Amino acid sequence: MNYTFTLRTVFPYLGGLVAAAEMTLTLSVLAILISLVIGAAVAVMRRSRLRVVRFAGAAYVEVMRNTPLLVTLYIVYFAAPAIGIRLSSFTAALLGLSLNAAGYMAEIIRAGLIAVPGGQFEAATAQGMTMGQMFRHIIFPQVFRTIYAPLGNQFIAVILASSLASAVAVEEVTSWMETVGANSFRFFETFVVAAVVYVVLCQTINLARLQIGRMLFRQPEARR
Amino acid sequence: MTGSLVFLPLFIKATGTTIWLSWLALLIGAVGGFLIALLRTSRLWPLRVIALLYTEAFRSVPILIVLFFAYFGVPVMLGFDVSPFVAATFALALHASANMSEVVRAGIESVGRGQWEAALASGMRMREVMRHIVAPQALRVILPPSVGVYITVLKESSLASIIGYFELTRTGLLVRETQGGGFGPLLALAAIYFLLSYGISLCGAALERHYAIGGATTSTDAVVGGMA
Amino acid sequence: MSDAPILELADVVKRFGSRTILDGISLSVAPREIVCIVGPSGTGKSTLLRCVNGLEDIQGGEIRFEQTRVEARAKSIKAVRMRIGMIFQQFNLYPHLTALQNVMLAPVVVHGEDRKIVEERARALFEKVRLSPRINAYPAQLSGGEQQRVAIARALAANPHLLMFDEATSALDPETVGDVLAVMRDLAVEGRTMLVVTHEIRFAADVGTRMVFMDQGKIVEDANPREMLAHPKTERARQFFSSIRG
Ligand SMILES: Nc1ncnc2c1ncn2[C@@H]1O[C@H](COP(=O)(O)OP(=O)(O)OP(=O)(O)O)[C@@H](O)[C@H]1O
Ligand SMILES: [Mg+2]
Numbered sequence: 001m002n003y004t005f006t007l008r009t010v011f012p013y014l015g016g017l018v019a020a021a022e023m024t025l026t027l028s029v030l031a032i033l034i035s036l037v038i039g040a041a042v043a044v045m046r047r048s049r050l051r052v053v054r055f056a057g058a059a060y061v062e063v064m065r066n067t068p069l070l071v072t073l074y075i076v077y078f079a080a081p082a083i084g085i086r087l088s089s090f091t092a093a094l095l096g097l098s099l100n101a102a103g104y105m106a107e108i109i110r111a112g113l114i115a116v117p118g119g120q121f122e123a124a125t126a127q128g129m130t131m132g133q134m135f136r137h138i139i140f141p142q143v144f145r146t147i148y149a150p151l152g153n154q155f156i157a158v159i160l161a162s163s164l165a166s167a168v169a170v171e172e173v174t175s176w177m178e179t180v181g182a183n184s185f186r187f188f189e190t191f192v193v194a195a196v197v198y199v200v201l202c203q204t205i206n207l208a209r210l211q212i213g214r215m216l217f218r219q220p221e222a223r224r
Numbered sequence: 225m226t227g228s229l230v231f232l233p234l235f236i237k238a239t240g241t242t243i244w245l246s247w248l249a250l251l252i253g254a255v256g257g258f259l260i261a262l263l264r265t266s267r268l269w270p271l272r273v274i275a276l277l278y279t280e281a282f283r284s285v286p287i288l289i290v291l292f293f294a295y296f297g298v299p300v301m302l303g304f305d306v307s308p309f310v311a312a313t314f315a316l317a318l319h320a321s322a323n324m325s326e327v328v329r330a331g332i333e334s335v336g337r338g339q340w341e342a343a344l345a346s347g348m349r350m351r352e353v354m355r356h357i358v359a360p361q362a363l364r365v366i367l368p369p370s371v372g373v374y375i376t377v378l379k380e381s382s383l384a385s386i387i388g389y390f391e392l393t394r395t396g397l398l399v400r401e402t403q404g405g406g407f408g409p410l411l412a413l414a415a416i417y418f419l420l421s422y423g424i425s426l427c428g429a430a431l432e433r434h435y436a437i438g439g440a441t442t443s444t445d446a447v448v449g450g451m452a
Numbered sequence: 453m454s455d456a457p458i459l460e461l462a463d464v465v466k467r468f469g470s471r472t473i474l475d476g477i478s479l480s481v482a483p484r485e486i487v488c489i490v491g492p493s494g495t496g497k498s499t500l501l502r503c504v505n506g507l508e509d510i511q512g513g514e515i516r517f518e519q520t521r522v523e524a525r526a527k528s529i530k531a532v533r534m535r536i537g538m539i540f541q542q543f544n545l546y547p548h549l550t551a552l553q554n555v556m557l558a559p560v561v562v563h564g565e566d567r568k569i570v571e572e573r574a575r576a577l578f579e580k581v582r583l584s585p586r587i588n589a590y591p592a593q594l595s596g597g598e599q600q601r602v603a604i605a606r607a608l609a610a611n612p613h614l615l616m617f618d619e620a621t622s623a624l625d626p627e628t629v630g631d632v633l634a635v636m637r638d639l640a641v642e643g644r645t646m647l648v649v650t651h652e653i654r655f656a657a658d659v660g661t662r663m664v665f666m667d668q669g670k671i672v673e674d675a676n677p678r679e680m681l682a683h684p685k686t687e688r689a690r691q692f693f694s695s696i697r698g
Pocket of ligand 1: 473492494495497498499500
């Protein structure tokens with residue numbers, strides 16, 4: 001009961017913390033980008049004319065949303081060597097995280113696509129636009145607007161989820177807390193420091209999202 | 225493949241452990257979440273601030289570091305041993321209470337003040353108003369997203385394996401080791417989690433449809449959020 | 453009537469699954485004609501317009517626009533669409549672009565025209581539809597009638613040879629209908645070729661050079677508007693006109 005909270009005890013480990021925070025951020029940013037690509041593909045699959053393709057898209061989403069991320073990570077981590085591919089801890093964690101996040105991302109993008117009225121596709125087609133022109137000038141700007149806020153939430157969710165990468169030996173913030181805590185027995189201090197890092201990362205993204213959103217979407221909403 | 229059938233009883237037992245752990249954490253989290261929701265909707269602003277900080281903190285910190293702290297940190301600090309089970313229940317329940325408080329708050333706020341006034345004016349007593357007017361309406365808003373909270377707890381309970389608790393995931397890893405590698409047992413794990421979680425989410429969707437008659441229900445994802 | 457037809461439909465058949473929506477439509481439109489298409493709801497009027505610019509494919513017959521065969525899935529469809537302006541009942545303006553940007557987008561992006569020249573033309577078009585002060589507003593800030601006039605300017609910006617209106621005033625408040633009809637009248641006076649699906653019988657009688665009455669996927673009557681209104685040849689047309697006159 002005579003434990004005293006002394007932050008000084010973790011000072012020697014702060015260098016490692018910076019590297020760890022960089023790892024957390026790198027992992028999260030890459031996972032968001034990759035899951036955006038996979039998620040977009042899955043969302044488009046769910047609008048296909050072919051039933052099989054629609055089903056495959058829906059199945060992907062449900063499987064990813066209904067299995068624990070940790071299990072996905074282990075499967076990627078252990079399955080790759082079993083089929084003869086060598087993956088580093090980082091690559092395995094990134095892949096598992098991205099595949100899992102893509103399940104949620106697909107739903108976000110799907111909702112964004114549904115929000116574009118059918119008349120928009122018609123008007124653009126009637127004006128002679130190609131698929132590419134329609135996507136670039138009509139669909140993307142509208143979808144981006146609707147998915148912008150959920151995208152920010154998803155970014156935060158991925159940062160928190162990236163803590164599980166410590167389970168497959170990636171040296172990010174959570175594994176920093178675990179190893180430094182075990183070496184120094186200062187678990188309270190390492191916990192507080194790690195928590196602060198996560199809170200700062202999440203709140204920075206939150207604020208940045210609001211600020212950037214204000215700059216991007218300045219046009220007024222009201223009718224007349 | 226017939227060899228792996230030997231492990232079937234082990235998987236069944238471990239599934240039971242996972243269900244037990246997740247339900248216990250959900251129940252504790254629901255009680256805690258209810259209390260925090262009362263603070264959130266309190267008339268005293270310091271209570272509202274405390275409740276807000278609590279929910280915001282647990283929504284911007286990964287549950288895994290809470291788990292590590294509970295398991296490794298608390299014994300060092302307080303000088304008594306914490307079993308993996310207790311640490312896992314504690315961490316899961318904390319996170320669930322933060323999620324649950326948001327769900328309950330939405331439920332409470334969905335019942336307008338006018339309802340209270342109308343019911344009291346018609347001569348009902350407080351308890352009767354709560355029972356006949358507020359509870360049924362709030363429940364309709366609370367129940368469907370609670371299913372989402374549970375699914376999150378269920379998936380998060382897999383983290384208990386990291387501190388050595390023998391629930392489903394840990395068992396799957398053990399079976400994998402005794403088999404000398406491969407990923408069959410991991411796929412079995414994924415399949416079991418999927419059946420549990422998807423089955424429950426179907427129930428949740430049915431609930432949502434059942435309660436959707438009139439009045440707004442909040443969307444599960446919007447309130448619960450998060451990946452696990 | 454010596455002009456070669458700008459648009460020719462020969463025995464066009466359109467099916468959705470097993471339902472036949474257009475059942476052998478033949479129609480020829482000469483330059484400067486203003487053809488008003490009328491008929492009961494669900495008869496296939498919108499579908500007919502959509503087939504003309506290949507928004508729908510057809511299962512039988514042939515559509516020719518300025519000598520080009522219209523095929524929904526062919527490469528040539530783009531050139532056809534670039535020469536046909538379409539105005540929709542629901543306006544379908546692009547909500548993330550201002551009125552001016554809505555008008556300029558296709559000429560710049562699809563036709564590859566110079567931005568400066570397009571902008572000049574666009575400003576003149578806003579003058580024509582009497583919306584110059586609202587040029588920088590977003591669609592959400594415009595009334596229905598204003599949005600529809602922007603949509604007309606947008607269609608005109610591509611210098612189309614044919615304008616198609618699909619119930620352009622049906623989604624409007626009564627007090628703004630007149631503004632849109634006035635613009636359409638101006639276009640008729642200019643000598644534009646127009647294919648107009650409408651329930652505004654008065655407009656059709658005043659402005660139309662021809663009236664086509666459709667029912668159940670077929671053209672039942674095709675005549676001068678005043679003549680058809682005064683002496684419908686078929687019982688179905690008689691019933692329809694008396695029903696919409698109330
Ligand atoms: N994509 C589609 N799939 C199946 N059926 C369709 C489709 N589009 C239109 N239809 C059907 O074709 C028929 C004709 O529709 P259309 O919209 O052309 O009628 P309309 O004459 O324009 O009617 P209104 O005056 O109500 O606009 C309707 O019965 C409609 O249900
Ligand atoms: Mg129509």
